[in-house]
Amino acid sequence: MTSETSTDLLDDVFRLLLDAGASDLHWSDGGSLHLRVNGFLELAEVPESVSRISFDELTTHLIGRDNFATFVERREYDGARTVLGGSRVRINVFFKRGRIAWAVRLLPSEFFPMESLGLDLDICARICELKQGLVLVTGATGSGKTTTLASLLHHINRHRREHIFTIEDPIEYVHESRECMVSQREVGVDTASFHEALRSVLREDPDIVLLGEMRDRISMDAALTLSETGHLTFATLHTSGAVDTISRIISAFDSMEQGQIRERLATNLKVVITQQLVPWTNREGRSLCAEIMVSTKAIRAMIRDGKERQMLSAIETSSDEGMTTMNKSLADLVKRRLITQKEAGLYSPDRDSLKRHFEVPQLMRSV
Known part of the structure; x- marks a missing residue:
């Protein structure tokens, strides 16, 4: 043939x-x-x-x-x-x-504009303006993590004059150099291994680095080092929320190192976006639902002190900082009649908490 x-x-x-x-x-x-x-x-x-x-x-x-x-x-x-x-x-x-x-x-054959991702546009803009720090996009396989990161990098590529450097396995979205210079390295094609590429990345003079998935202690340490040395660093994890993300990173290190890792993470972590794609009831489309955690003084203190279990409460009460919970995002889809309350429960990390979004306040019931 x-x-x-x-x-x-x-x-x-x-x-x-x-x-x-x-x-x-x-x-x-x-x-x-x-x-x-x-x-x-x-x-x-x-x-x-x-x-x-x-x-x-x-x-x-x-x-x-x-x-x-x-x-x-x-x-x-x-x-x-x-x-x-x-x-x-x-x-x-x-x-x-x-x-x-x-x-x-x-x-997708074209990059999604940030406006169409389904994420808070102000948060996306703030991420793209960061000069240094670690931004994590997390979620299950097929939740759109790669698409979100590609959209953010595409925006940076059109509005900044810096060096975007990626290590990917494989390259999924091809970025042509626009205002930025873009260097994309594919594991197995342009470098022998992910870890070999990590060892040489600082010698390639990057400003913005996409590491792809942080699979192990070595890649997590590299992401923190890149952030500490003045680079804006993007990476992904298969985690279900900010609390799980912090715990996963800390637990990858030996107990003797964990105090130092908490300090490094508190100093350098800027945003954690956890997302999932939720099918509509009519099966004609899907919407992105997300939990967004932004680094604030309170969040940094929780990371340092090992009190990440308190983060969810901080996220719930910090909408003015651009934060939101997964349940709030799911409840919004229900209110828009794209999914039912029962369907929202299938994707909720905490169904009891989700129910509170649909309860009629006591004052309203008495009217």
Whole structure:
């Protein structure tokens, strides 16, 4: 089969993804093809043209012959590529029950303007004006963390004259240099490993650094060091809120180090955004819900003193600082009639607290 023919067949597959308005495609050798549309999986029909060739051959063209040989040896592959003349997808290829399977995520072809993210615009603007510090965007896989960070970096790229430096695995959004100079390094392509790239980043003269996911103690320490040395540093974590985020970072270090880490974190952490994408009741869309914690004198004291469990109360009472809780964000969707109260409860970190957003005050009941 020629490369041109294989490309045409891959295009038939990816066209399904785009035409359905899906975010993800799941397919395995001998299995059904599913698309995730607005958060829900739907069965899709495999194009007849594709069903005539082997899944191994199609996968080889998807990730490249050299990568396929490595994939067979390691049993895993992560990457990204451009398809259909401009759309970009993130690709994970793996084995399940001895057969090859794909998980493909469509990345938006354009950067989301900050106004359309669903986050407080003033907070986003304040983040983009920071000269130094650590900004964390957290949440589960598929919660839009990468999209949020790409939007913030895109805004900075258009309004500042500095050096944006990223370490990504893989590169998902491609940033062309605008007002900023942008250097994007992909693990496995531009650097041997994430940790090797971390060791050399300060020698590359960055102003703004995107580290991607902080996976371990080494990457967490690097993020703090970058922030301490005058860089604006962005990173992600798979955590469910600011309290969980602080606890996760502290617990990654030995007990003898934790006091120092608390001090470093209190000094350098600027914002924690925890987000999730919540499907509407009518399944016609999704909205971003977020908890936002901003570093204030009170928050910094809680981090230093090991009282992060008190943070949620501080977040609830600090809306004037731009903070908000996940429950407040969910309650707003209910009030806009995009989701039901029951559906909000499925995404709430604290259902009892959520219920209070819908209680009629005693004074109102007596009128």
